[in-house]
Amino acid sequence: MASTAIHDTAVLTHHDHGHEHGHHKETFITKYIFSQDHKMIAKQFLITGIIMAVIAMFLSVLFRLQLGWPDKNFPILETFLGKWAEGGRIRPDFYLALVTIHGTMMVFFVLTAGLSGTFSNLLIPLQLGARDMASPFLNMLSYWFFFTACMIMMGSFFVQTGPASAGWTIYPPLSAIPKAIPGSGLGMTLWLISMILFVASSLMGALNYISTVLNMRTKGMDMWRMPLTIWAFFLTAILGVLSFPVLVSGVVLLIFDRSFGTSFYLSDIVVQGEVLPNQGGSPILWQHLFWFLGHPEVYIVIMPALGITSEVIATNSRKPIFGYHAMVYSLIGITILSFIVWGHHMFITGMNPFLGGVFMITTLIIAVPSAVKTFNYLATLWRGNIRFTPAMLFAIGLVSFFISGGLTGIFLGNAALDINLHDTYFVVAHFHLVMGSAAIFGMLCGVYHWFPKMFGRLMDEKLGYLHFWLTFIGAYLVFFPMHFMGLDGVPRRYYAFTEFEFMKEWLTVNTFISWAAIISALAQVAFLWNFFYSIFYGKKSSQNPWESNTMEWTAPVEHLHGNWPGEIPTVYRWPYDYSKPGHDDDFIPQTVPFSQTMSSNLPHDFEGNAESERIQQEWDSKYAADKVEQGIN
Amino acid sequence: MGNAPFEDRQNLKARKFLMWLFIISSFMMFAALTSGYIVYTAGNAARGLKIILPKAFQFSTLIIIASSFTMFLASKAARKLDYSKQNTYLWFTILLGLGFFANQFYCWSLLFNMGVPFAFNQNASQSFIYVFTGIHLTHILLGVGFVAYSLRSRRKNISQAHNLYRLEISSLFWHFIDILWIYLYVFLLLNQ
Numbered sequence: 025m026a027s028t029a030i031h032d033t034a035v036l037t038h039h040d041h042g043h044e045h046g047h048h049k050e051t052f053i054t055k056y057i058f059s060q061d062h063k064m065i066a067k068q069f070l071i072t073g074i075i076m077a078v079i080a081m082f083l084s085v086l087f088r089l090q091l092g093w094p095d096k097n098f099p100i101l102e103t104f105l106g107k108w109a110e111g112g113r114i115r116p117d118f119y120l121a122l123v124t125i126h127g128t129m130m131v132f133f134v135l136t137a138g139l140s141g142t143f144s145n146l147l148i149p150l151q152l153g154a155r156d157m158a159s160p161f162l163n164m165l166s167y168w169f170f171f172t173a174c175m176i177m178m179g180s181f182f183v184q185t186g187p188a189s190a191g192w193t194i195y196p197p198l199s200a201i202p203k204a205i206p207g208s209g210l211g212m213t214l215w216l217i218s219m220i221l222f223v224a225s226s227l228m229g230a231l232n233y234i235s236t237v238l239n240m241r242t243k244g245m246d247m248w249r250m251p252l253t254i255w256a257f258f259l260t261a262i263l264g265v266l267s268f269p270v271l272v273s274g275v276v277l278l279i280f281d282r283s284f285g286t287s288f289y290l291s292d293i294v295v296q297g298e299v300l301p302n303q304g305g306s307p308i309l310w311q312h313l314f315w316f317l318g319h320p321e322v323y324i325v326i327m328p329a330l331g332i333t334s335e336v337i338a339t340n341s342r343k344p345i346f347g348y349h350a351m352v353y354s355l356i357g358i359t360i361l362s363f364i365v366w367g368h369h370m371f372i373t374g375m376n377p378f379l380g381g382v383f384m385i386t387t388l389i390i391a392v393p394s395a396v397k398t399f400n401y402l403a404t405l406w407r408g409n410i411r412f413t414p415a416m417l418f419a420i421g422l423v424s425f426f427i428s429g430g431l432t433g434i435f436l437g438n439a440a441l442d443i444n445l446h447d448t449y450f451v452v453a454h455f456h457l458v459m460g461s462a463a464i465f466g467m468l469c470g471v472y473h474w475f476p477k478m479f480g481r482l483m484d485e486k487l488g489y490l491h492f493w494l495t496f497i498g499a500y501l502v503f504f505p506m507h508f509m510g511l512d513g514v515p516r517r518y519y520a521f522t523e524f525e526f527m528k529e530w531l532t533v534n535t536f537i538s539w540a541a542i543i544s545a546l547a548q549v550a551f552l553w554n555f556f557y558s559i560f561y562g563k564k565s566s567q568n569p570w571e572s573n574t575m576e577w578t579a580p581v582e583h584l585h586g587n588w589p590g591e592i593p594t595v596y597r598w599p600y601d602y603s604k605p606g607h608d609d610d611f612i613p614q615t616v617p618f619s620q621t622m623s624s625n626l627p628h629d630f631e632g633n634a635e636s637e638r639i640q641q642e643w644d645s646k647y648a649a650d651k652v653e654q655g656i657n
Numbered sequence: 658m659g660n661a662p663f664e665d666r667q668n669l670k671a672r673k674f675l676m677w678l679f680i681i682s683s684f685m686m687f688a689a690l691t692s693g694y695i696v697y698t699a700g701n702a703a704r705g706l707k708i709i710l711p712k713a714f715q716f717s718t719l720i721i722i723a724s725s726f727t728m729f730l731a732s733k734a735a736r737k738l739d740y741s742k743q744n745t746y747l748w749f750t751i752l753l754g755l756g757f758f759a760n761q762f763y764c765w766s767l768l769f770n771m772g773v774p775f776a777f778n779q780n781a782s783q784s785f786i787y788v789f790t791g792i793h794l795t796h797i798l799l800g801v802g803f804v805a806y807s808l809r810s811r812r813k814n815i816s817q818a819h820n821l822y823r824l825e826i827s828s829l830f831w832h833f834i835d836i837l838w839i840y841l842y843v844f845l846l847l848n849q
Contacts, residue, residue: 158671231678239671265678273693277788285776286784288697304704304779309697313689322813 072136328467
């Protein structure tokens with residue numbers, strides 16, 4: 025194992041041309057803009073992700089206004105939305121654009137790029153003991169592709185016909201025929217371009233994460249000593265590499281249908297009395313291709329959040345994570361299973377009931393690893409010496425959402441029940457809790473926990489608590505009532521649900537939900553203020569503020585390009601030695617060798633190394649003899 | 658890990674691995690397209706290729722196999738430090754790649770004249786032929802870029818380790834698109 029020497033770029037001489045990170049003279053542009061330092065790229069992803077989250081949340085408040093008060097005019101909307109809110113009411117086609125872009129931004133830009141992009145970039149090199157990613161250059165490109173994708177998506181708000189409006193799943197034929205609705209014109213084209221750039225960005229990121237995890241771990245860091253965060257990011261990246269290309273295939277065919285006159289998805293369509301020449305296509309084909317990505321995508325969203333939670337819960341319970349191996353195998357199980365469940369999004373497409381049964385069984389099996397993870401979190405918390413930091417509260421919040429949203433997944437995964445529940449608010453409630461709220465709580469948990477690592481300062485705790493409670497209660501108030509609407513058959517994405525007699529009684533509930541949404545949106549101001557203020561004026565952080573075991577806290581607070589000033593520390597133990605009996609501190613960092621913790625070593629620590637066991641036994645017997653002697657005297 | 662220390666300091670091993678991962682993701686894209694073809698074609702008896710593919714595709718296959726061979730010769734020359742030979746074989750590979758490109762276009766024209774157009778075709782199974790070959794051609798272009806990147810220039814004196822690294826990633830990719838073409842061709846032949 026020559027790993028310590030491997031990444032020692034401090035001694036690097038420059039044969040290479042600019043791709044390497046050594047002693048370049050850093051200018052403002054290379055340091056803050058076209059940076060190749062994984063820590064800076066992580067911050068870029070985070071801040072872009074936060075801005076996208078704020079925009080997407082604002083869009084949701086806009087459409088909540090329509091749902092909560094369908095008969096009321098808000099003249100102020102016309103002031104800044106112009107013709108999209110004529111007379112102070114949001115127009116139906118703009119309403120569809122709002123829900124579409126809200127979904128797209130949240131799922132892809134915030135919870136995929138903002139979450140994986142931030143924390144995989146920050147933590148993979150730091151927790152594994154690497155100087156940087158496998159290819160820092162590709163890493164930089166990954167961010168700039170993402171940034172361009174965001175800009176193009178935002179740009180679609182400024183075209184005459186408005187942004188894409190066919191829902192975030194952009195089912196054809198609606199999305200495939202430019203004149204079907206205004207949003208299927210230029211807005212849809214921009215959506216598709218933006219998404220291809222986004223996929224390119226995610227792939228570049230994912231390739232880097234996998235290669236770094238497999239090739240660049242420091243000495244002693246074998247796979248089974250990796251923190252669960254890294255396992256989660258690693259498996260997430262694998263999911264991305266295998267599933268995002270499939271979306272590209274689907275999108276390419278859609279582009280051909282839209283602009284080149286092919287008919288992969290189109291058949292028998294009449295627009296305004298005119299029969300389209302496209303014949304013989306199958307819109308179901310898109311659903312297969314989309315959901316083959318789409319389902320792994322929800323795990324791409326949730327798994328990093330689960331990894332972050334594992335780390336934060338163990339650290340702040342001052343206990344080893346319960347069932348480390350079980351946690352890893354659950355993640356692997358989820359990764360594999362997520363590829364064979366996509367059909368549960370398509371139960372009502374007229375698929376063969378036998379096939380529906382198969383997809384139902386695979387879907388329900390995913391509940392097993394998910395439940396293993398949940399129980400392990402609860403078991404880790406059990407009798408822990410819990411420190412309720414804001415990060416810890418958000419981690420516990422994630423567990424809560426994961427349970428309450430996960431339970432409804434069992435209902436929806438049932439092919440027969442799905443006939444009733446499909447495309448109702450029950451589905452909206454389910455995925456907003458289990459992947460929306462849970463994943464965003466994981467992300468916020470990560471921000472509070474690793475803020476000192478990113479910016480060298482601490483966030484304000486009191487504002488953190490305020491932010492947590494308002495958001496936590498707010499999210500439940502928003503999404504819980506939706507279950508009942510869904511059970512009553514209220515469909516999602518409807519602009520004017522009050523037009524239907526049986527849905528009228530849900531108006532008061534919708535008003536209530538809208539108020540809850542507005543209040544939870546306002547609660548984010550506490551976070552935004554805390555975040556941006558603390559970057560500059562927060563309390564200075566110590567090197568290891570949470571008394572954590574993982575390697576990132578052994579790197580100096582001041583950021584260096586290359587992370588550690590001298591040699592990279594060696595790893596001797598797993599990352600969860602919290603409250604180990606016999607040790608004077610309640611944490612032992614991974615870089616502390618067993619020779620320094622003779623009083624707390626256990627036989628299984630040595631993994632069958634006979635020599636170490638012998639030394640330990642010698643020490644134990646000597647120590648025991650000492651004790652006896654002391655007892656006599 | 659047994660690698661030369663120089664190579665390790667540049668993370669060449671980790672970067673080479675990126676190419677393997679890229680190949681996997683690229684393969685997934687084609688797996689999706691061919692699976693899409695199968696799902697689409699199975700939906701209705703009126704669908705399917707229903708034509709005999711132009712013979713000229715065999716010529717494409719020969720060209721690309723030959724280019725893989727020249728790529729192999731280039732790697733061999735590089736390992737023997739014979740840089741002028743390396744460059745010659747790389748140029749051959751590039752030319753063969755462009756030849757493949759041209760021949761695929763020729764095949765498209767043959768298809769079109771057979772009454773198998775890409776657009777406004779009521780049998781999208783036939784449009785899939787263009788999609789498979791077209792997206793494969795974008796890979797060929799990318800591959801030509803990689804091969805050009807591993808040409809050893811006289812002006813810049815790069816180290817042998819780095820030269821080999823460049824050659825290895827481009828030949829990995831080049832052999833991949835070769836095999837990919839054979840996969841697509843056989844897939845189409847089996848369905849014709």
